[in-house]
Amino acid sequence: MKGGTVRVESKQGPYDVTVGRGALDRLPDLLGEASRVAVIHPASLGALARRVEAMVDRPVTLIPVPDAEAAKTPQVLTGCWNALAAAGFTRNDLVVGVGGGTTTDLAGFVAASWLRGIGYLSVPTSVLGMVDAAVGGKTGINLEAGKNLVGAFYEPRAVLCDLTLLASLDASEVASGLAEVIKCGFIADPEILKLATADLADCRDVASDRFAELVLRAVSVKARVVAADFTESTSVGDQVGREALNYGHTLGHAIEKHAGFTWRHGQAISVGMAWMARVSRDLLGLDGDTVELHDHLLGGLGLPLSYPAPFEELRPIMSLDKKARGASLRLIGMREIGRPTVLSEPPEPVLAAAFGELADR
Numbered sequence: 221m222k223g224g225t226v227r228v229e230s231k232q233g234p235y236d237v238t239v240g241r242g243a244l245d246r247l248p249d250l251l252g253e254a255s256r257v258a259v260i261h262p263a264s265l266g267a268l269a270r271r272v273e274a275m276v277d278r279p280v281t282l283i284p285v286p287d288a289e290a291a292k293t294p295q296v297l298t299g300c301w302n303a304l305a306a307a308g309f310t311r312n313d314l315v316v317g318v319g320g321g322t323t324t325d326l327a328g329f330v331a332a333s334w335l336r337g338i339g340y341l342s343v344p345t346s347v348l349g350m351v352d353a354a355v356g357g358k359t360g361i362n363l364e365a366g367k368n369l370v371g372a373f374y375e376p377r378a379v380l381c382d383l384t385l386l387a388s389l390d391a392s393e394v395a396s397g398l399a400e401v402i403k404c405g406f407i408a409d410p411e412i413l414k415l416a417t418a419d420l421a422d423c424r425d426v427a428s429d430r431f432a433e434l435v436l437r438a439v440s441v442k443a444r445v446v447a448a449d450f451t452e453s454t455s456v457g458d459q460v461g462r463e464a465l466n467y468g469h470t471l472g473h474a475i476e477k478h479a480g481f482t483w484r485h486g487q488a489i490s491v492g493m494a495w496m497a498r499v500s501r502d503l504l505g506l507d508g509d510t511v512e513l514h515d516h517l518l519g520g521l522g523l524p525l526s527y528p529a530p531f532e533e534l535r536p537i538m539s540l541d542k543k544a545r546g547a548s549l550r551l552i553g554m555r556e557i558g559r560p561t562v563l564s565e566p567p568e569p570v571l572a573a574a575f576g577e578l579a580d581r
């Protein structure tokens with residue numbers, strides 16, 4: 221399998237996510253009525269941004285932004301708004317986000333907020349961007365206080381996942397994106413876990429058929445989940461909607477904040493999933509083999525399974541998680557593979573002990 225198209229039928233959809241080598245060639249057909257196009261990209265991907273500019277037959281404003289989480293700040297957001305104002309962007313114009321998940325989160329929010337919403341086209345260039353961040357309409361920025369605290373649900377008109385763009389990505393970035401793929405396997409698609417178990421090295425090869433199938437499967441999981449619960453509002457009792465995609469993220473986001481946003485998102489949620497597997501074993505009866513499978517797959521992909529800080533320093537940060545309600549912590553746990561569930565007000569000693577177990581491995 222070398223690629224394919226997944227349709228996202230969300231509340232603001234429908235739109236297509238095109239996965240494959242050469243997917244970027246579709247871009248000129250997706251410009252619609254735009255009089256102008258802004259290309260928001262990390263400065264380090266300037267050559268790619270200029271390649272996109274050359275594909276556009278109308279005025280283009282290139283907006284370079286910092287790399288990684290440094291892009292997701294109020295200051296950078298303001299800089300993007302000012303660039304659109306200077307170039308006279310109007311309601312029919314288009315923002316194109318070209319970059320990893322940090323860039324597409326930022327660019328999507330620029331599009332969502334400029335004139336209360338203009339067209340947005342997403343060109344993710346990292347594994348994580350393709351399998352998760354660019355799909356499903358969560359856009360936004362971080363604050364000093366924590367991850368993704370300001371943003372909007374705002375869908376793109378299309379997502380172009382050109383697998384050839386991944387050739388220049390570091391191995392650690394590939395692994396970071398695969399953490400979200402493994403997450404999709406645990407919450408909704410056991411075939412992902414089988415594909416990964418069969419050949420972990422092949423999973424990390426962005427030119428392999430196995431890799432392309434993993435991307436498509438993860439995008440399909442995300443499309444199904446957001447179609448059923450776009451604004452993350454249908455979890456009832458221990459039944460879980462879009463919040464399932466947050467498996468491993470309560471601790472993961474706390475680690476990112478604690479590390480001053482120097483840890484990659486995928487690395488942080490890897491620790492978060494290893495932790496949640498243990499919490500789920502202790503509180504939801506998840507079997508030991510599935511806990512082991514977390515360690516085997518995540519560790520085997522080169523992802524971390526522990527974080528070097530006392531749990532007491534991470535726990536207060538977790539209270540700012542979007543799933544929390546008032547003083548009550550709500551986690552996404554798992555009863556078995558494919559059966560995520562909401563875990564409300566989990567006993568604190570269990571949380572601390574599970575974290576200690578990771579350090580002792």
Ligand SMILES: NC(=O)c1ccc[n+]([C@@H]2O[C@H](COP(=O)([O-])OP(=O)(O)OC[C@H]3O[C@@H](n4cnc5c(N)ncnc54)[C@H](O)[C@@H]3O)[C@@H](O)[C@H]2O)c1
Binds near residue numbers: 486
């Ligand atoms: N909106 C969502 O639903 C959603 C989902 C998952 C993650 N996220 C967010 O996504 C972000 C993480 O995304 P990420 O892991 O892509 O990080 P990133 O955007 O920081 O990209 C990782 C690094 O790879 C570089 N890079 C990107 N594409 C490249 C390429 N083709 N060649 C060489 N280098 C390249 C980037 O410049 C950066 O240095 C986090 O902020 C996370 O919170 C959002």
Ligand SMILES: O=C(O)C(=O)C[C@@H](O)[C@H](O)[C@H](O)COP(=O)(O)O
Binds near residue numbers: 400452465466
């Ligand atoms: O799309 C979703 O919903 C997710 O939760 C996907 C996550 O992988 C992603 O990291 C997302 O940005 C987390 O969002 P947040 O609402 O917890 O900030």
Ligand SMILES: [Zn+2]
Binds near residue numbers: 352400469485489
């Ligand atoms: Zn994530």
